[in-house]
Amino acid sequence: MNSHLSAxxxxxxxxxxxxxxxxxxxxVSGLNCCGEAAxxxxxxxxxxxxSPDAVILDLNLPDGSGLDVVQWIRKHSQEMAIVILTMSDDESQLIAAMRAGASSFVKKSAPVSExxxxxxxxxxLPKNFNAAGLxxxxxxxxxxxxxxxxEMTVLQALNQPGTNKELAKGLFISEATFKTHLAAIYRKLEVKSRFGAVTKARSLNLF
Known part of the structure; x- marks a missing residue:
């Protein structure tokens, strides 16, 4: 679009x-709000x-997910700009917004200028997804x-108290098999301990 002011x-x-x-x-920025929806x-x-040129959209709406709105828009328009504005710090929401077809993802805690x-x-560039931390x-x-x-099952078991042998028994696998899965988890998560694996898993919202 040549002029943002006409949007x-x-x-x-x-x-x-x-x-x-x-x-x-x-x-204040000279931009036009053509309407509101709750x-x-x-x-x-x-x-x-x-038929707005852009929407600024919250993900958490009282009657459903804002992602449904994103997907609906993209079925009808590839040119409409879609800015997600959310309180969520969940990285999976950011990825979901990108995959649904959003243009930008901004946290509500960000400055208005952002x-x-x-x-x-x-x-x-409505199809060029942009987000801090992408x-x-x-x-x-x-x-x-x-x-x-x-490995996900073993990783979730690590969130419980117990030795490797005890956790393996609870999963009906041998301690040796448990340790094999544990080694693979450490490698993929780039950690060196059970504590590190649990901490990383929580940061990835796997629990």
Whole structure:
């Protein structure tokens, strides 16, 4: 888009105070808010009626996930900019937003200037996903996906008290087999101890 100033932007968030704050920031930046929606149903109706150039969207809506809105938009438009604005620190949500077709992912704790910057970038390149911490999230996601189902079971067992022998017995496998899986887990998570594995697993939201 040649001019951000001509863009129509729809705000989708169930908190009036959040919508009001973003709307003021848009106005200060010379950008146009064409409407507001407080839930998923209103979002679908507003998007269909107003065909905005961009949406600023909360992931947690009272009647469903904002990811449903992202996927619905992408079925109808590849050009609409989609900025996710969320309280979530969950890296899996960031990855899910990217895979659903969002343009940007910004935390609500970020400065308003960052939201406006993400919006402008998304208007220019709606299919070029941008998010702080994206590289780390992708790496962590790839690490998690490398674990086999059995390794995931062993990893979850590490979150319980007990020796390797006791945990292995609880999983109905030998201690030697348990240690083999443990070695694979350490290698894939790049850790050297049970404590390190549990800590890393929690950071990856595997528990």
């Amino acid at each position: 129509n932007i729809l705000l989708i968030d169930d908190h009036p105070a959040v919508r009001s704050g973003i709307k003021r920031a848009l106005e 839930n998923r149903a209103e979002a679908f109706a507003q998007i269909a009626h107003k 939201v406006i910057s993400a919006l402008k970038s998304s208007l220019d 590289a780390a999230a992708l790496k962590n996601s790839q690490v998690a996906e490398q674990l086999t189902q059995r």
